[in-house]
Amino acid sequence: MIKRIPLSALRVGMYISDLNNDWIPHNNNRRKGFIRNEETLEKIGRLGVQTVYIDTSRGLDSPEGVPATAIDQANEERLSRVAEEPPEPFRRAAMSEEMDAAIAIHQQAQGLVGNVMQNVKLGKAIDLAPVHELAASLQGSIFRNHNALACLGRIREKDNYLLEHSVNLSVLMSIFGKSVGHSNDVLHQTIVGALLHDIGKILTPDNVLHKPGRLTAEEFEVMKQHAAHSHSILATTHGIGELSVLTAAEHHERMDGTGYPKGLKGEEISVYGRMVAIADVYDAITSDRVYHKGMTPTQGLKKLLEWSGDHLDPKLVRQFIRCLGMYPVGSMVLLESGRLGVVVEGNEDDQRLPVVRVMYHTRFRMPITVETIDLSKPGVQDRILRAVDPDDYRLDTRRFLA
Known part of the structure; x- marks a missing residue:
């Protein structure tokens, strides 16, 4: 049987099935294994x-x-309890009307982030004019x-x-910031900070940044330096806002x-740092990477709740969940009819009733005509x-999103 125990109860002779630390970025530690000695316990204690x-069934x-x-x-x-507190309803454009604009913005964002990182790597200063323009476009679409844009974040x-993580983090921070009532200026600055939050990785050696296997302890220390590098680069960038720098610098606190x-601890971390930490963890744990299969969106939300308090701000975690919805865009759901559907649009009035695109019937075990149902x-x-x-x-939800 799989059980969760407090770290203080871990003993030699137990078998770890999950270190429960996906909130720590990168595959820096083995997730499973038999505890054979006290030295291993000490290493885990330092995580x-x-x-x-x-x-x-495999240990004590x-x-x-x-x-x-x-x-x-x-x-x-x-x-479920968090989902019972819906965000404030607002008038919005139809999904079909906004999708074309969102696709163009999403493609532009990936290209821009890539160009900015390449230029900084070549020693050039960051040209913030197109970054500000893109942030304004993102804000408008949100x-x-x-x-x-949330839909595209799952594709x-x-x-x-x-690149895709930086773009999706800016989308999540846009949605999050809007839900907590940030002013247009604050929202704009945090979007810019999210877009550029990983700029410091240009100074991370390629053999560490792109290593397909597990990072050693020494390599992970090198990887961790990217947050400080991001702060240094952005703090010396002419015309950037203070909140943009904070957002990028504190995303791993x-x-x-x-x-x-x-x-930093608790409220030593700015509210923007606490917000971007939640969005960053969520996007990381729900994304497929070379060394990591992403969780489903709903699994990701549950993990945020599990880690809230110790690692993440619990009040802000609840707000993040309310603004994404109980079934975030990209979630696959089973309907009472036996059909499977992908959530393509949320419902601010009742999170239990989103718009879904059905494509498979579990009782007949066969594909069905694709249909969008509100x-x-x-x-x-x-x-x-x-x-x-x-x-x-064996379904790929990405095929049914855009």
Whole structure:
């Protein structure tokens, strides 16, 4: 049986099934293994994790263990409670109207971030004019209908993670900042900071940045320096806002002080740093990478709840979930009819009733005609039973999003 235990209960002879530290970026540590000595316990203790998962069928049990199924059920209930507090409704453009503009903005954003990183690598100063222009376009699209850009954030390639992560983080911060009522100027600055938050990685050696395997402890220390490099580069960039610098510099800080580069704790971290940390973790753990299979959006939200308090600001985590919805765009869901659908548009009035695109029937185990259904419309009888993993049905949700 898989159980979660507090770190203090971990003993030699136990088998770790999950270090429960996906919130730490990069594959710097082995996730599984038998604990053979005290030295291994000491190493795990230095990771900053508060709880780990053990497999009692492969090692010792613990009286302090809680079954993983119970943890998941508790997170599901917490997610439902958060979803009962919908964001403020607002008038928006139709998804079909906004999608073309969103596609153009998304493509422009990837090209721009790539050009900025290449120019800085060549020793050139950052030209902020096109960055500001792009941030304004992103902001406009989010206000018209944030589902369009959110939808595109699920259509990505693992080999292009660095650029797509920067773009998607700016989209998530746009949605997040809008939901908490940031002014236009603050929202603009945080979007710029999110777009450029990983600029410091141009100073990370390629053999570390693009290593397909596990990073050594020494390599991870080198990787961690990118946050400080981002701060240095942006702080000396003429015309950049203070909040943009803060957003980029603090995206790896954690509430319990286990983050970097400064190891800030609690409210020592700016609200923008606490917000971007949540969005950064969510995007990272729900993205496929060379060495990491992404979680489903709903699994990602549950993990944010599990890590809130220790690592992430709990109040802001709840707000982040409310603005993305109980079933974020890109989630695959099972309907009462037995059909599978991908969420393509949220519903601010009732998060249980988003717009879904159905394509498969689980009872007949076969594809069906693709159809877009607004579950909130009068006369629609189908309802969502639960979120599911598309890999269980060998389906690629990206094909049905745009």
